Amino acid sequence: MSVIKKLRQHWMLVLGLLVALGLFSVSVGIAGAYVLAHTSTEEFCVSCHEMSYNFAEYKGTIHDTNRTGVRAICTDCHVPHEPGPLVLAKIKATKDLYYTYISPSIETEEKFEAKRAHMAQGVWKEMKANDSATCRSCHRADKMSVELQSAGAQRRHAKGKAEGKTCIECHYGIAHNEPEGPSPTELFNSLAIK
Structure with missing residues (x-):
């Protein structure tokens, strides 16, 4: 069975994995933006x-x-x-x-x-x-x-x-x-x- 046929049979699984990957990527992006913003504050800089x-x-x-x-x-x-x-x-x-x-x-x-x-x-x-x-x-x-x-x-x-x-x-x-x-x-x- 070809890869494409397998993907067609398991389209819900593939779609679920793509959605999960997308949500994970967005979460990492949001967390990264928060870290960049927090570490760019005056309070953070002088905390050491x-x-x-x-x-x-x-x-x-x-x-x-x-x-x-x-x-x-x-x-x-x-x-x-x-x-x-x-x-x-x-x-x-x-x-x-x-x-x-x-x-x-x-x-x-x-x-x-x-x-x-x-x-x-x-x-x-x-x-x-x-x-x-x-x-x-x-x-x-x-x-x-x-x-x-x-x-x-x-x-x-x-x-x-x-x-x-x-x-x-x-x-x-x-x-x-x-x-x-x-x-x-x-x-x-x-x-x-x-």
Whole structure:
């Protein structure tokens, strides 16, 4: 008996399996969306003890409190906004569970400070690689009122654009304390990252 004849004889079973598979897929999708949404909240980000140092620095900065009332939370700057890169970033971030629960390496303020430059440089490299995509999700150069910028800001933005620089090369240490060591531009020049 051919496969098609068997399927015709057992069409209810096949239909039931397809419906079950569909329901399972929808359930996994809903659960995944919930996990992505929950792990993208400010409360989740600062729930780890070692993130309390970063969060304290962020409080009161222009990204936290400003004249417009528009806030940028942790994930606005540190997690891609597009679905594919977002999922990949969340998968990559599971390593943080290891460093938080199995092999803590920044659980005290002293240890955090000792690794601050290394962690910042990792973020800077990611931002350079994606042309500061998370910055650009809020700050769009094509929507800037350049005429309202100071003359110095206008010159620096024009020069940065001409040199192919990205936001993080000049705008760093805005929401967190600057680490000791090279600036992003100095770091990229030393690594020959264009």
